[in-house]
Amino acid sequence: MFKPLDPLLHAELRLAVMSLLVSTEEAEFPYIKEQTGATAGNLSVQIDKLSAAGYIEVEKTFKGKKPCTLCRITPTGLKAFQEYIEALKSYLDVSSK
C-alpha cells in the first residue's frame, strides 16, 4: 500500500539539490547553496552522499583561479528521483485507498 521512500532522497536538502539538478542539468556549488539556502557545510556533506550513491556527478574544476565545483545529475539519479516521486504518491494520493 505504501511504497518505501528512498532514504537518500527523503531528506529536505538532498531532495532540493536533486530537484534543482533535474531542471538545470548542471550547477555550481555556490548557486545550489544560494537556491537552497543551505549552509556550505551541510551542502558539502549532502552532495558527498548523493555523489557516493551515484545519483550525481561532481566535477572539480577552476573558474579562472577559483575552484569551482560542478554538479550534474546521473541517469541513476534521475531514475531514483522519478521513482521517489512515484512512491510519494502512494502517501499523498489519498483517494487511491
Next chain:
Amino acid sequence: MFKPLDPLLHAELRLAVMSLLVSTEEAEFPYIKEQTGATAGNLSVQIDKLSAAGYIEVEKTFKGKKPCTLCRITPTGLKAFQEYIEALKSYLDVSSK
C-alpha cells in the same frame, strides 16, 4: 523557492499514518500497524509524536475486554498535511523553476 517541509510529517511512518487517517477518519492501532507494516514500538512512538503535536487525537478505549487505541486526525493535522503536500510540490514540480 523551496518551501520548508514540516519535519513532523517528513518522516515515512508518520506520513503514512497521517495519510491513512486522512481517508479513514478513525483507525485502530492494529489496523494502522498492519497497513503501514510498522513494528508496534515504532508506531507507538510516532503516534505519540503526532498526538503531542495535536495532529491526531488518541482515544484509549476497550473493545470488550481488550484495550483498543483509536486514532483520529484533527483539523490542525489535516491542515498541516495539506500544507505539507503543497510544500512538497515545490520540490517535485520541476517545470516551475
Next chain:
DNA sequence: ATAGACAAGTTTATGTTATAAACCAAATTA
C-alpha cells in the same frame, strides 16, 4: 610585500531522529 578580508569548500562535533529490540500486562487457549 603583507595584513586583512573574502571565497569556496571540508571536517568535525552535536543534538535529533527513526527504528528495533526488549519488555510488560492482561486475556485467551491448550
Next chain:
DNA sequence: TAATTTGGTTTATAACATAAACTTGTCTAT
C-alpha cells in the same frame, strides 16, 4: 495453570541532518 497471543510502552542504538569551526587560496588596500 502454563504457554501463547494481543496490544501495546519503554529503552537503547545507530544513523542522520545540521551548524560551527577550520583550511586553503585569492584579492584588495596600504
